[in-house]
Amino acid sequence: MSTAVVPERLTYREALRESLRDALRADERVFLMGEDVGRYGGCFAVSLGLLEEFGPERVRDTPLSESAFVGAGIGAALGGMRPVVEVMTVNFSLLALDQILNNAATLGHMSGGQLTVPLVIRMTTGAGRQLAAQHSHSLEGWYAHIPGLRIVAPATVADAREMLAPALASPDPVLLFEHAGLYTSEGDLDGAPVALDGAAVRRTGDDVTLVTYGGMLPTTLAAAEGLAAEGIAAEVVDLRSLRPLDEATVLASVRRTHRLVVVDEGWRSGSLAAEVAARVAEQAFYDLDAPPERVCSAEVPVPYAAHLERAARPAVDDVVAAARRTVG
Amino acid sequence: MSTSPTDTEPAPTPPPGEPEDPRLALLRGMVRIRRFEERCVELYSAERIRGFMHLCVGEEAVAAGLVGELAAQDAVVSTYREHGHALARGVPMASVLAEMFGRATGCSRGRGGSMHLFDVARRFYGGNAIVGGGLPVAVGLALADALRGEPVVTACLFGDGAVAEGEFHESLNLAALWRLPVLFCCENNRYAMGTALELEHAQTDLALRASSYGMPAWPVDGMDAEAVAEATRRALATIRSGRGPCFLELRTYRFRAHSMYDPDRYRDRAEVARWKDQDPVERLRTRMLGDGGLDGASWDRLVAAVDAEIEAAVADAEAGPLEPVEDLTRFVYAEPS
Numbered sequence: 001m002s003t004a005v006v007p008e009r010l011t012y013r014e015a016l017r018e019s020l021r022d023a024l025r026a027d028e029r030v031f032l033m034g035e036d037v038g039r040y041g042g043c044f045a046v047s048l049g050l051l052e053e054f055g056p057e058r059v060r061d062t063p064l065s066e067s068a069f070v071g072a073g074i075g076a077a078l079g080g081m082r083p084v085v086e087v088m089t090v091n092f093s094l095l096a097l098d099q100i101l102n103n104a105a106t107l108g109h110m111s112g113g114q115l116t117v118p119l120v121i122r123m124t125t126g127a128g129r130q131l132a133a134q135h136s137h138s139l140e141g142w143y144a145h146i147p148g149l150r151i152v153a154p155a156t157v158a159d160a161r162e163m164l165a166p167a168l169a170s171p172d173p174v175l176l177f178e179h180a181g182l183y184t185s186e187g188d189l190d191g192a193p194v195a196l197d198g199a200a201v202r203r204t205g206d207d208v209t210l211v212t213y214g215g216m217l218p219t220t221l222a223a224a225e226g227l228a229a230e231g232i233a234a235e236v237v238d239l240r241s242l243r244p245l246d247e248a249t250v251l252a253s254v255r256r257t258h259r260l261v262v263v264d265e266g267w268r269s270g271s272l273a274a275e276v277a278a279r280v281a282e283q284a285f286y287d288l289d290a291p292p293e294r295v296c297s298a299e300v301p302v303p304y305a306a307h308l309e310r311a312a313r314p315a316v317d318d319v320v321a322a323a324r325r326t327v328g
Numbered sequence: 329m330s331t332s333p334t335d336t337e338p339a340p341t342p343p344p345g346e347p348e349d350p351r352l353a354l355l356r357g358m359v360r361i362r363r364f365e366e367r368c369v370e371l372y373s374a375e376r377i378r379g380f381m382h383l384c385v386g387e388e389a390v391a392a393g394l395v396g397e398l399a400a401q402d403a404v405v406s407t408y409r410e411h412g413h414a415l416a417r418g419v420p421m422a423s424v425l426a427e428m429f430g431r432a433t434g435c436s437r438g439r440g441g442s443m444h445l446f447d448v449a450r451r452f453y454g455g456n457a458i459v460g461g462g463l464p465v466a467v468g469l470a471l472a473d474a475l476r477g478e479p480v481v482t483a484c485l486f487g488d489g490a491v492a493e494g495e496f497h498e499s500l501n502l503a504a505l506w507r508l509p510v511l512f513c514c515e516n517n518r519y520a521m522g523t524a525l526e527l528e529h530a531q532t533d534l535a536l537r538a539s540s541y542g543m544p545a546w547p548v549d550g551m552d553a554e555a556v557a558e559a560t561r562r563a564l565a566t567i568r569s570g571r572g573p574c575f576l577e578l579r580t581y582r583f584r585a586h587s588m589y590d591p592d593r594y595r596d597r598a599e600v601a602r603w604k605d606q607d608p609v610e611r612l613r614t615r616m617l618g619d620g621g622l623d624g625a626s627w628d629r630l631v632a633a634v635d636a637e638i639e640a641a642v643a644d645a646e647a648g649p650l651e652p653v654e655d656l657t658r659f660v661y662a663e664p665s
């Protein structure tokens with residue numbers, strides 16, 4: 001199939017692009033659509049060059065009509081295609097929320113299993129670039145509330161490279177969240193396939209389990225490094241899939257370390273972190289030596305000013321402090 | 329011209345006894361915005377301004393000609409490309425800059441940045457960065473004014489791209505249905521980010537589409553500040569007479585990229601050059617130099633006064649304090665007054 005020599009080391013952005021290129025080459029039913037995915041090259045340059053390679057039928061620039069083109073993606077999936085729809089950021093996806101929740105997530109069940117919606121919706125999420133409150137939120141936890149959707153969040157370059165294929169192979173709608181702060185991160189590819197619903201242990205340790213996903217993985221790994229210097233061995237679990245949750249991996253780790261810290265860029269109240277902590281409390285309560293800790297974003301629309309934005313987001317020191325409290 | 333509050337000193341001043349040529353205010357308004365935007369590029373390159381920044385260079389005739397015609401009690405709803413609208417509205421330049429520097433003295437206390445300028449004292453209801461997101465709010469502001477019996481207009485500015493959003497169509501219908509005093513101002517600069525008008529709309533005559541909702545709608549040469557001001561006066565008169573909303577399609581062009589992140593790969597250089605020949609500042613300046621409305625010395629004085637205002641605003645903004653971090657979560661809920 002693909003004869004191009006894939007370089008060993010890629011950026012997150014390049015990895016996503018290569019996965020799209022592979023998918024477009026491998027399956028005639030796959031097409032990409034969204035605002036500025038073609039001529040502009042994608043608002044984060046993920047799809048740069050794909051229009052030239054695959055043409056405007058398969059790399060389709062859409063008008064500013066999120067509800068219509070996401071809904072059209074759902075319809076095209078019902079009609080036998082395998083659309084990849086790009087929404088520029090999760091804040092804008094709210095204009096398509098009706099289609100995502102009331103159609104994509106629901107049609108299968110509501111039709112008594114007659115319909116499936118094999119659709120992938122990609123979007124960016126997260127803060128850190130001073131884009132203020134209408135471009136910076138982390139709403140993937142909200143989407144993970146919805147039965148009928150699969151939610152994945154690649155945190156590494158290898159996952160960015162490998163997650164699209166199983167997402168497209170899934171008969172269910174998959175939302176793929178790309179953290180805006182990760183696009184320029186670099187990493188090596190190992191070529192290993194990725195399951196859509198399995199968490200990954202990114203660092204092993206016996207003293208405390210740090211559970212995170214997406215854009216908070218680098219922060220959490222840095223915290224684990226800092227903790228190691230203090231003699232605290234932290235295990236880092238990257239959820240990868242926010243729905244379904246790989247409980248088994250989280251529980252196995254907590255049963256060994258007896259301590260849990262969840263790091264989540266979403267707002268704390270009703271967050272994914274709350275869900276993870278609740279499941280651990282339900283199923284491993286007697287294994288815990290300390291109350292679970294959560295490190296989340298401050299409950300404020302993300303502000304523009306650098307110092308305020310920094311204060312609003314989970315930082316390495318916050319994670320270190322939370323982990324210390326659990327072992328203290 | 330303007331009855332809106334402004335923080336600029338008039339320059340040049342007319343000889344005693346003679347009324348100032350009204351075109352001078354238009355020209356000054358545009359030069360102020362042009363030179364402000366160019367200064368913002370430098371400040372952005374120096375990383376004093378961060379985040380997304382969208383400039384309106386090339387589109388100054390709309391800001392000066394349209395916003396400048398509004399009365400002080402009228403309301404304005406704008407987009408992320410709103411520096412020019414804010415300045416024309418009289419939002420002090422220093423508070424706009426302080427906002428972009430993330431200072432507590434900024435017009436949104438450093439929480440909004442370039443895309444979210446607010447100044448409610450001047451009825452400037454902000455920079456909305458969700459395309460189309462301002463239109464329903466403008467309809468509601470007009471509804472409140474209508475219900476309270478206030479004879480005022482809400483001007484809502486948005487781009488050609490917004491016309492593709494459902495919120496555009498829902499809002500125009502609602503405003504027309506209820507005969508609300510909204511002036512819909514579409515700055516048609518022919519591109520929504522990298523997507524050209526023809527690739528965005530099956531029917532590219534945007535005024536025609538607005539008129540299908542049952543409101544007066546017409547295209548205007550958006551590169552001619554006098555034409556914009558004239559059209560705005562006509563539309564405002566219609567709206568103030570109680571006949572419901574109007575729609576202006578202001579045909580214009582942005583000379584710069586969509587944002588500071590945009591490599592501008594999608595536009596033909598020759599096309600950009602053709603539009604630059606229509607530079608609204610140059611057109612009015614040349615017209616006035618030709619008919620005696622302006623001479624070289626008064627032009628120089630005008631530019632010098634604008635530059636002095638800008639440098640004073642930069643210094644003032646730089647001196648502003650940062651919001652204390654302890655105040656991070658203020659204003660999430662209304663504070664007891």
Ligand SMILES: Cc1ncc(C[n+]2csc(CCOP(=O)(O)OP(=O)(O)O)c2C)c(N)n1
Binds near residue numbers: 088092095487517521
């Ligand atoms: C709902 C929504 N979708 C997408 C975007 C990203 N975006 C920001 S500006 C823009 C183009 C808008 O074009 P137009 O309305 O013509 O205004 P212009 O930028 O030309 O002034 C896009 C796609 C957004 N901010 N909001």
Ligand SMILES: [Mg+2]
Binds near residue numbers: 488489515517520
């Ligand atoms: Mg436009």
